[in-house]
Amino acid sequence: MSGTVFDGLQEFVDAAMEVDEYRIIEGADWNEEIGALLEATAELIPDPPMLIFDAVNGYPPGFRIATNVIGGAKRMALALGLPLEGKSRQELSELGRRKLREARPIPPEEVPTGPVMENVLTGDEVDLLRFPVPRYHAMDGGRYIGTHDSLINKDPDSGYVNVGTYRMEVHERNLLGLWMSPGQQGRLICQRYWERGESCPVVAVFGEDPLLFMASHTRLPWGESELDYAGGIRGRAVAIVRGPITGLPIPAHAEIAIEGEVPPPWVEARDEGPFGEWPGYYSGGTVGTGEPQPVIRVKAIYHRNTPILGGGAPMWPGARSDGGLALGEGRAGVADLLRAGVQDVVQSASHMGYIRAISLRQRFPGHAKQAAHAAFAATRNGRWIVVVDEDIDATDLKEVLWAMTTRCDPARDIEIVDGCWSTPLDPLVSADRARSDAGDHTNSMAIFYATRPFQLRDQFPQVSRAPRALRRQVVEKYRGILPFPEQ
Ligand SMILES: Cc1cc2nc3c(=O)[nH]c(=O)nc-3n(C[C@H](O)[C@H](O)[C@H](O)COP(=O)(O)O)c2cc1C
């Protein structure tokens, strides 16, 4: 099965069930219970299975929600067409990264129709609560159909088609709320229609093949379509049906899609959220900006028979599981730092959403500062940058904290920079706005120099922990006697 290209979520879920762990959960409550169960699962089960919710309360069997779809290494390998056996997680991550790096765009291919058109609902038949849409967190302002979604719209000037993942709540049976952060390409395209006094035509997809979803939340340069990029990583064009109302592409194998329009916010806008976000707070949307947000007037719904809604909500960062593959380091990754001219960067890892740890082989006085400032310049909405020496594993938060407690002298080694690039999703920024309505979406950041001082590196006390190679050796030697985990 390795190497298979999956057209849609349904095809992928079926294949994943054959090769990896999953659970089907029947009778769960869409109101808070699904959200809480997902959080508990991520928090307490190290490598959680795919979860399929069926017969959600008040809904017929067959209208399912799929969550944690590529949250495991094997499922992600399956999605990316990588070998399913015989490779370590590290090797698979490297193969995955290479695949994403080397993908060349393949434009979508138009087909006359597809499974998404099995059910067509227009006019009074349009009802978004036909699907078992969860309210994920207790204080969410609505039921969120769009968490793992894709919004498709087209630049009216150049004709380029953008795809982006933005949260969407159900305001009414035919009205969706849309939270696009300022500067997002999907929002910039809407603005171009609004400037002309027009509504922006859109397609939204809920439940799509995992690689199309992955492309949808990858930030590509303006003008490059995520549909072409998705085709590239799949190695085969995404099949699309031309939307009868908007003329926009609708992925032919989408589970659920809508066509509609986003009117200028001065014509129609609604309070959006609150919604529990990835920092672990209700942020973004109206609580983050103090303003009502755009809506989508839904004109048609299309769905497959027995549709699977792609689901899953942001949760507090401590619940985030380490399952899946590490495919990228995000902004301020090793590649970014090397490109900025910093030498001898060993690792760059992010923790709890707001901590960026960078390990460095220090070569000259000021090297740690150079690395920290390059990382800081490349970071959006970060908070703590920690520079550590090369003997510290930057991906291991315990080691990073050890360096902070033993190599960072607070009076001298913490630097604070104010007025940094951030977003209304930052709980500190949101709170600040609520107080002042200042419209300032910046935050401050602190750099922790948790490195041995360069000039004192030879006098610094030697580390007493057993060397890594020796630790590995004894673990292998005594594995028969002691229950050591695989390493
Ligand atoms: C699960 C998930 C949910 C997201 N939700 C939002 C959101 O509600 N609003 C937003 O502006 N960005 C959100 N993002 C980030 C965007 O999808 C990402 O920045 C993407 O690059 C946007 O596409 P664009 O660059 O074409 O605008 C989300 C990302 C993920 C992975």
Ligand SMILES: [Mn+2]
């Ligand atoms: Mn884009």
